[in-house]
Amino acid sequence: MKSFLKKHKKYVWLAAYAALTLLSFALGFNPGKVVFTNFTQSFVEMITFVPFLFIIVGLFDVWVPKERIQRHIGQESGVKGIVLVILLAMLQAGPLYGAFPVAYMLHKKGASIRNIFIYLGAFSSLKIPMLGIEIGYLGIEFSLARTLVSLPLFIGIGYLMEWYLKDRHFQISDGSQ
Amino acid sequence: MSNNAIIYISVCVVLSAVSFFLDKGKTIAGFKKGWNMFKNVLLPFLNILILVSLLIYLIPPSVITKYLGAGSGVAGFSTAALVGSITLIPGFISYPIAAGLIKQGASYAVVATFMTTLMMVGVVTLPLEIRYFGKTVAITRNVLNFVAAVIIGLMVGIIL
Numbered sequence: 581m582k583s584f585l586k587k588h589k590k591y592v593w594l595a596a597y598a599a600l601t602l603l604s605f606a607l608g609f610n611p612g613k614v615v616f617t618n619f620t621q622s623f624v625e626m627i628t629f630v631p632f633l634f635i636i637v638g639l640f641d642v643w644v645p646k647e648r649i650q651r652h653i654g655q656e657s658g659v660k661g662i663v664l665v666i667l668l669a670m671l672q673a674g675p676l677y678g679a680f681p682v683a684y685m686l687h688k689k690g691a692s693i694r695n696i697f698i699y700l701g702a703f704s705s706l707k708i709p710m711l712g713i714e715i716g717y718l719g720i721e722f723s724l725a726r727t728l729v730s731l732p733l734f735i736g737i738g739y740l741m742e743w744y745l746k747d748r749h750f751q752i753s754d755g756s757q
Numbered sequence: 758m759s760n761n762a763i764i765y766i767s768v769c770v771v772l773s774a775v776s777f778f779l780d781k782g783k784t785i786a787g788f789k790k791g792w793n794m795f796k797n798v799l800l801p802f803l804n805i806l807i808l809v810s811l812l813i814y815l816i817p818p819s820v821i822t823k824y825l826g827a828g829s830g831v832a833g834f835s836t837a838a839l840v841g842s843i844t845l846i847p848g849f850i851s852y853p854i855a856a857g858l859i860k861q862g863a864s865y866a867v868v869a870t871f872m873t874t875l876m877m878v879g880v881v882t883l884p885l886e887i888r889y890f891g892k893t894v895a896i897t898r899n900v901l902n903f904v905a906a907v908i909i910g911l912m913v914g915i916i917l
Contacts, residue, residue: 590800597807611814618810622853626802628762631795632769638791639776642783673794675847677882680889697898704902705876709794710848716761717852718859718868721917726869729912733905740901745894755888 633712637673640708646671654690662735665695669702673710679703680755687752694742696752701734798849805850809857822862829867837867838907841874845881866914873906 588595597619604612649668656664665686672679682703683696691699706727715723776784825833846854855868878899879886886895 593804593807594800615810615814618813619806622806622810622857623803625759625761626806626853628759629765630798630802631792632762632765634795634798635769635788635791636765636772637794638789639772639784639787641790642787643776675845675882676876676879677885680886684889700898701877701902701905705873707848710876712765713849713852714872716765717856722865722869722913725913725916726873726909729909729916730873730905733908737898737901737905741894741898744897750894751891752889753891755885 629716630713633709633716636712637709640671644671650686650689653686653695657692661692661695662698662738665691665699666702666706666731669699670706670708670711672703672707676700676704684752684754692742693745693750694738696738697741698734698738701730701737705730798847801847801850802853805853809853813857813861816861818862821858825858825863825867827864827866829864833864833867834870834907834910837871837910838874838903841871841906842878842903843880844875845879846875848876851875864914865917866910869913870907870910873909874903877902877906 601612601616601619603609604616646668649664649671653661653664653668669679672682679700683700686696686699711723711727714726773784773788776787823829825837851872855872858868858871859865880899883895883899886898889895890898
């Protein structure tokens with residue numbers, strides 16, 4: 581019993597919600613019905629586009645050679661270098677702290693300080709899977725406005741950090757201590 | 758069917774067809790990858806949808822409009838920026854929350870500030886960030902990003 585609970589712990593909210601909803605319908609508890617209507621609406625909204633978005637992301641993943649872009653990042657500089665780091669960041673997924681090890685690796689490969697911070701900026705808010713969800717939920721106008729305002733600011737932060745750290749022997753460590 | 762569904766399904770079908778035509782094996786590998794990613798976010802997604810459905814019922818639009826709406830001013834803005842900076846909500850599941858807030862009367866500027874601080878500033882993950890970049894740089898990055906996030910929020914509010 582204990583091991584069963586432990587194994588299925590992650591379903592506990594879903595199960596509790598299902599039980600309460602069934603109870604609401606059985607007892608004619610109106611708030612429960614209203615919440616369920618809300619839930620069905622948002623569930624339908626989600627299930628009709630999110631799985632397809634992920635398939636698109638999966639196809640991107642197999643067709644766009646992330647490793648090859650990564651190889652070029654240390655060597656390219658100027659505008660081309662900036663475009664490459666932004667592109668690489670856009671192809672990633674996951675939370676921001678997942679970008680720190682990549683920043684370490686890019687640093688080791690010789691990427692400039694500027695480009696590393698531009699990478700972090702782009703990673704935080706221009707990832708394609710997240711843009712896809714954002715467009716789905718908040719609309720293309722919102723995403724477009726946010727992206728166009730963000731981009732120059734990230735690049736500015738990259739330049740600012742480079743200027744600030746120029747003579748400070750800045751090193752990124754591997755995070756082990 | 759919603760516009761979203763139509764657009765995403767069409768793009769998905771077209772890309773899959775092109776990909777399949779070019780390389781069958783790669784396409785199937787891509788499908789598997791995408792499906793696995795979806796499976797990983799499905800449960801947290803469902804949990805957040807339950808929470809949002811509940812909150813939409815419990816918190817009347819008038820309250821959201823008052824505290825996070827267009828007229829909420831500096832207070833609404835600061836709340837959004839602070840909550841966004843401190844909490845650690847995975848990107849995917851923060852969007853249904855944002856959409857719910859807008860539906861209930863929050864302004865675009867406030868929601869944009871909440872979303873950008875959520876993405877760009879990480880108070881909870883700061884110790885981890887310090888291990889990679891050192892104290893000064895990690896804090897500087899977060900402060901700069903906080904300022905940028907507030908500017909982005911304001912600008913998006915002005916544009917939309």
